[in-house]
Amino acid sequence: NAGVTQTPKFQVLKTGQSMTLQCAQDMNHEYMSWYRQDPGMGLRLIHYSVGAGITDQGEVPNGYNVSRSTTEDFPLRLLSAAPSQTSVYFCASSRPPPRNTIYFGEGSWLTVV
Amino acid sequence: DAKTTQPTSMDCAEGRAANLPCNHSTISGNEYVYWYRQIHSQGPQYIIHGLKNNETNEMASLIITEDRKSSTLILPHATLRDTAVYYCIVRVDQAGTALIFGKGTTLSVSS
Numbered sequence: 589n590a591g592v593t594q595t596p597k598f599q600v601l602k603t604g605q606s607m608t609l610q611c612a613q614d615m616n617h618e619y620m621s622w623y624r625q626d627p628g629m630g631l632r633l634i635h636y637s638v639g640a641g642i643t644d645q646g647e648v649p650n651g652y653n654v655s656r657s658t659t660e661d662f663p664l665r666l667l668s669a670a671p672s673q674t675s676v677y678f679c680a681s682s683r684p685p686p687r688n689t690i691y692f693g694e695g696s697w698l699t700v701v
Numbered sequence: 702d703a704k705t706t707q708p709t710s711m712d713c714a715e716g717r718a719a720n721l722p723c724n725h726s727t728i729s730g731n732e733y734v735y736w737y738r739q740i741h742s743q744g745p746q747y748i749i750h751g752l753k754n755n756e757t758n759e760m761a762s763l764i765i766t767e768d769r770k771s772s773t774l775i776l777p778h779a780t781l782r783d784t785a786v787y788y789c790i791v792r793v794d795q796a797g798t799a800l801i802f803g804k805g806t807t808l809s810v811s812s
Contacts, residue, residue, distance in 0.1 A: 633799050
């Protein structure tokens with residue numbers, strides 16, 4: 589059972605480039621979300637989804653797009669990378685409340701130069 | 702604007718109980734208390750959660766005060782592998798889908 593899988597694990601981008609962070613889960617979870625974590629800080633919610641075709645913004649959505657075409661996948665797109673987006677990105681999934689223990693992926697380290 | 706207050710750091714000797722406090726004085730009646738931990742820079746790991754009653758699982762115990770304004774996570778026999786940042790979370794987003802993290806407590810377990 590792979591759980592939540594994120595790719596790539598490490599990525600270096602130049603300012604202005606675009607890229608997609610991939611996230612897949614094999615637990616048939618309805619809910620999925622993306623967080624970012626800056627050094628010495630807690631996680632901050634970027635976007636989330638409660639099911640295929642449904643997405644919404646979290647605390648820090650600017651500069652990111654998401655889509656949810658299947659239950660399994662929830663990619664995060666950086667439209668035009670900026671140095672301020674250098675961070676560690678975590679994808680997570682869960683079932684709806686009340687059984688919504690959230691499971692996290694291992695993270696994607698992104699550096700924008 | 703996290704709704705919890707935790708000490709920045711704590712130390713614990715290996716084999717002893719680690720008691721991690723959390724204040725959440727503005728908690729609403731239907732909000733759960735969740736505890737997660739993050740080892741190094743790995744993805745956060747679920748530990749335990751509760752609403753009113755004390756809870757225990759294979760990892761830890763959660764003690765919630767009767768007025769629900771504070772709670773304590775107890776790791777009964779801390780090991781070196783329990784060194785991590787521990788997050789107490791009572792705030793979820795409007796849809797109940799995601800957690801809102803604070804800065805947590807860095808627990809250092811030493812031999």
